Amino acid sequence: MLPKFYKYLGFVSEGMVAFQADSLAGFMTPLGQALIKPAFHFAKEFKGGLAPVMDAKGLWGYTDKTGKVVIPFQFNGAEPFEGQLARVTQKQSASQSLWGLVDRKGTIQAPITYKSLFAANDQGIRVASTLEYNEILLNAQGSP
Numbered sequence: 308m309l310p311k312f313y314k315y316l317g318f319v320s321e322g323m324v325a326f327q328a329d330s331l332a333g334f335m336t337p338l339g340q341a342l343i344k345p346a347f348h349f350a351k352e353f354k355g356g357l358a359p360v361m362d363a364k365g366l367w368g369y370t371d372k373t374g375k376v377v378i379p380f381q382f383n384g385a386e387p388f389e390g391q392l393a394r395v396t397q398k399q400s401a402s403q404s405l406w407g408l409v410d411r412k413g414t415i416q417a418p419i420t421y422k423s424l425f426a427a428n429d430q431g432i433r434v435a436s437t438l439e440y441n442e443i444l445l446n447a448q449g450s451p
Contacts, residue, residue, distance in 0.1 A: 320352035320387075323372070332360070333374075343374040352387050357411060359385035359393070367395070369413075378413035385409075389427040392416055392449055406435070408449040417449035 315332065317325030323334045323342055331345035334353075347360040347370070357369045357377065367385035369378035383404055384396035391411060396404040397419045407419030417424075421435040424445075431447025443451050 315349075317350065318352045320354060321356070321372075323353050323358075325350035325352060325358065334358070334372075342372070343370070346374065351385075354387040354389065354393075355391075355411070357388055357393075359387060369393070378409065378411075382409075386426075390431050390447060392427070392431075392447075394424050394426070395419065405438075408433075408445070410449075417445055 313326045313328055315327035319337050322336065324337055325332060326335055327349065328345055332347045332350040333341060333345035334343040334350065335341050348363055349361040351359045353372065356372060359367050360370045360376070361367050362380040366380040367382040368376050368380040369385065371377050382395040383398045386394040388411070392408040394406055395409050396406050398404050405419050406421045406424035407415055408417035410416050422438055422440070423436040425434045427433045433445045434442055435445050436442050445451055
């Protein structure tokens with residue numbers, strides 16, 4: 308039985324809600340039925356059948372709706388998928404993280420070299436900032 312109160316409740320997305328009870332996170336229906344038992348240290352919402360999840364070391368990967376990690380824990384940060392790509396980060400130093408794009412198979416489609424990388428518009432176009440603070444557009448495949 309799931310508790311009535313949670314440390315964290317995410318957005319309802321694709322019929323599932325990320326929740327954190329005690330120290331672990333999982334997924335449930337909006338009515339509170341457990342779908343993926345708590346096994347992660349944090350979880351974000353599902354988009355296109357995958358959700359970003361964090362392990363005990365603070366690394367992020369992606370799980371499918373069965374709870375199977377399909378993109379291994381390897382990123383310092385991860386966002387939900389937008390179309391076929393998701394934004395991910397890697398720490399370069401204590402004060403700097405860089406952004407890139409990963410596809411649903413875990414392949415890097417835009418190198419993790421951008422100072423910032425904004426969410427995609429409805430055509431999948433994104434604005435990215437280089438280390439030199441120049442801004443460029445990336446297409447729906449992650450290419451300039």
